[in-house]
Amino acid sequence: MPNYLKICRIVLAERNGQMNKIINYTKTKRSVFLVILAAFFSFFAGCSPEQPARKVADSIYYNGKIVTVDSAFSIFEAVAVRGERFLAVGTNEEINRLAGPQSRRVDLEGRTVIPGLIEAHAHPERASLSELDDPLPNPRTVEKCLGWIREQAGIKPEDEWIIHPKLFATRLLDLRPPSLEELDAAAPDNPVFLNGSYGGTINSAAMRASGITQQSSHPGLLRDPETGRLNGKLRFTALHLLKLPERKSLSIPERAAALEKMFALYNEVGFTSVTSGGLSKADTLLYCYMKDHGMLTVRAFLNIYVRFPFKDMPLEEIRQAVAGMGDVSGSGDEWIRIGALKTSIDGGILTGTAYLRQPWGPKAREIFGVVDPGYRGIARLNADQLAGLFQAGAEAGWKLTAHCTGGGGVDLMLEAYEKVSRKVDIRPLRCSIIHANFYTPLAMAHSSEMNIIADMQPAWFYKDGDAMLHILGPQRIRTFHPYRSLIDSGVVVSAGSDHMVIRDPVESINPYSPWLAIYSMVTRRTERGSLIVPEEAITREEALRCYTVNNAYASFEEALKGSIEPGKLADMVVLERDLLTCGEDQIKDMKVKMTVVGGKVVYEL
Ligand SMILES: [Zn+2]
Numbered sequence: 001m002p003n004y005l006k007i008c009r010i011v012l013a014e015r016n017g018q019m020n021k022i023i024n025y026t027k028t029k030r031s032v033f034l035v036i037l038a039a040f041f042s043f044f045a046g047c048s049p050e051q052p053a054r055k056v057a058d059s060i061y062y063n064g065k066i067v068t069v070d071s072a073f074s075i076f077e078a079v080a081v082r083g084e085r086f087l088a089v090g091t092n093e094e095i096n097r098l099a100g101p102q103s104r105r106v107d108l109e110g111r112t113v114i115p116g117l118i119e120a121h122a123h124p125e126r127a128s129l130s131e132l133d134d135p136l137p138n139p140r141t142v143e144k145c146l147g148w149i150r151e152q153a154g155i156k157p158e159d160e161w162i163i164h165p166k167l168f169a170t171r172l173l174d175l176r177p178p179s180l181e182e183l184d185a186a187a188p189d190n191p192v193f194l195n196g197s198y199g200g201t202i203n204s205a206a207m208r209a210s211g212i213t214q215q216s217s218h219p220g221l222l223r224d225p226e227t228g229r230l231n232g233k234l235r236f237t238a239l240h241l242l243k244l245p246e247r248k249s250l251s252i253p254e255r256a257a258a259l260e261k262m263f264a265l266y267n268e269v270g271f272t273s274v275t276s277g278g279l280s281k282a283d284t285l286l287y288c289y290m291k292d293h294g295m296l297t298v299r300a301f302l303n304i305y306v307r308f309p310f311k312d313m314p315l316e317e318i319r320q321a322v323a324g325m326g327d328v329s330g331s332g333d334e335w336i337r338i339g340a341l342k343t344s345i346d347g348g349i350l351t352g353t354a355y356l357r358q359p360w361g362p363k364a365r366e367i368f369g370v371v372d373p374g375y376r377g378i379a380r381l382n383a384d385q386l387a388g389l390f391q392a393g394a395e396a397g398w399k400l401t402a403h404c405t406g407g408g409g410v411d412l413m414l415e416a417y418e419k420v421s422r423k424v425d426i427r428p429l430r431c432s433i434i435h436a437n438f439y440t441p442l443a444m445a446h447s448s449e450m451n452i453i454a455d456m457q458p459a460w461f462y463k464d465g466d467a468m469l470h471i472l473g474p475q476r477i478r479t480f481h482p483y484r485s486l487i488d489s490g491v492v493v494s495a496g497s498d499h500m501v502i503r504d505p506v507e508s509i510n511p512y513s514p515w516l517a518i519y520s521m522v523t524r525r526t527e528r529g530s531l532i533v534p535e536e537a538i539t540r541e542e543a544l545r546c547y548t549v550n551n552a553y554a555s556f557e558e559a560l561k562g563s564i565e566p567g568k569l570a571d572m573v574v575l576e577r578d579l580l581t582c583g584e585d586q587i588k589d590m591k592v593k594m595t596v597v598g599g600k601v602v603y604e605l
Contacts (some may be wrong), residue, residue, distance in 0.1 A: 064108025116272025116571030
């Protein structure tokens with residue numbers, strides 16, 4: 001078909017009812033049709049390329065405050081959507097002109113609209129299954145924790161495990177885990193395991209069930225410094241000694257159904273995209289299944305965790321293994337994309353296993369039961385081992401990243417990146433450091449130079465700022481989540497949560513509410529109300545960029561999403577209050593009125 005006829009067909013299909021009548025009429029009056037066609041043709045012939053044909057919006061949102069988050073942070077009154085994309089932004093009048101009789105018209109009644117939020121690091125697959133059987137508590141105190149264990153011991157048959165899959169002692173107001181004696185009193189016959197990731201706490205029944213005795217010699221089994229007896233605290237690989245019950249295996253449709261519900265909750269707080277923290281290549285099938293069955297309401301960038309033992313492999317073998325991983329970062333489509341190549345450097349700040357620049361210090365030794373005064377945490381790799389993997393990955397075109405919670409880990413990762421940079425230009429790969437809690441000015445300068453993104457979890461500052469201040473002191477806390485300095489030094493800050501268990505946005509571990517995170521970035525307030533290093537606060541506009549354009553940049557999709565601009569995917573969020581002007585305390589309780597993904601309303605209050 002000649003091009004102009006194609007154009008005519010499209011335009012005719014989009015015309016209003018009056019035009020449709022004319023088209024119908026032309027079915028019987030061929031000569032009239034030809035006249036109209038000729039008129040159209042001459043109209044197009046006279047058009048300059050700068051004046052494309054008017055397109056009709058499928059929906060218009062007007063009478064609002066459209067915070068586009070474009071490069072100038074422009075604000076408009078209205079936005080038009082056509083298909084899966086934004087058609088235009090402008091004044092009410094301009095956008096109204098794009099509406100046809102079939103267009104859906106949404107009166108925003110003055111509400112603020114922002115681009116769909118992008119969650120930079122979460123584990124929604126795991127979180128979606130965490131409360132399949134029973135709700136999981138997030139106790140604030142040792143007593144609350146023991147209360148839950150007593151309750152479980154009363155319900156479960158003897159010998160059945162009581163497991164909390166994520167419970168961090170440093171998030172309890174007591175700043176300590178329950179003692180062995182307390183756990184034994186709460187559950188004398190049921191094995192108990194409070195998993196803190198990279199560390200945990202067990203009772204005597206769990207030791208018996210796992211064959212752990214006073215004679216066991218694993219270095220990760222901690223002992224009371226006075227009596228020399230096991231105290232129920234485990235560190236790192238000692239967790240592998242536990243003989244835990246097998247996890248229920250679920251089919252892909254079952255997992256997909258759970259994840260669909262999780263994503264509905266993500267939509268409820270304004271997320272329209274997520275980066276999944278670390279999956280196997282096989283896990284990507286779950287997402288493919290969901291896409292094929294129309295179950296995705298959140299777009300996904302899927303980091304792939306390296307499963308092969310690269311630590312001791314020669315470079316050539318690592319190259320071959322990386323080649324065997326198939327598609328590299330960025331491949332996929334607007335719904336599912338392959339993310340970064342991911343590994344892990346250290347433990348966690350909440351279990352005293354993060355790899356720090358200096359020894360953890362006496363307070364940490366008291367809380368975590370570490371004896372060695374020079375203890376800096378746990379580094380799983382050295383810079384050379386990491387550089388081997390990173391070089392092979394960079395050569396193949398992968399974006400590189402690693403879990404890294406301590407400042408020593410940040411320096412180690414930057415050293416590995418520098419080694420690779422001498423051989424491969426890694427700047428276009430937009431590599432990152434996941435968690436990246438502690439940054440010195442030097443580390444910021446190196447990150448900025450190599451275009452290394454700081455992939456951070458602001459709600460950790462809110463939840464853990466006080467514990468970190470208590471443990472590390474006023475000097476070292478200055479390097480903890482220094483958002484102002486990071487942005488000023490040119491580092492791209494990417495914001496996410498590391499959501500792992502529990503479905504509620506605030507009660508979850510870690511809380512995935514972006515509003516809590518933005519509140520903490522803007523106010524530097526913690527859960528306990530402390531104000532910590534207030535000079536590292538950033539503006540609301542900057543915090544919003546961290547959750548939108550910065551995260552789109554991190555997944556190579558800044559031309560596709562992250563701001564409300566014509567041609568980009570129509571992912572946006574209508575807010576109940578104006579994020580830019582509401583009271584500071586109202587930010588963390590922000591309610592979403594509506595979430596739109598690809599032009600479709602996926603959530604409405
Ligand atoms: Zn994670």
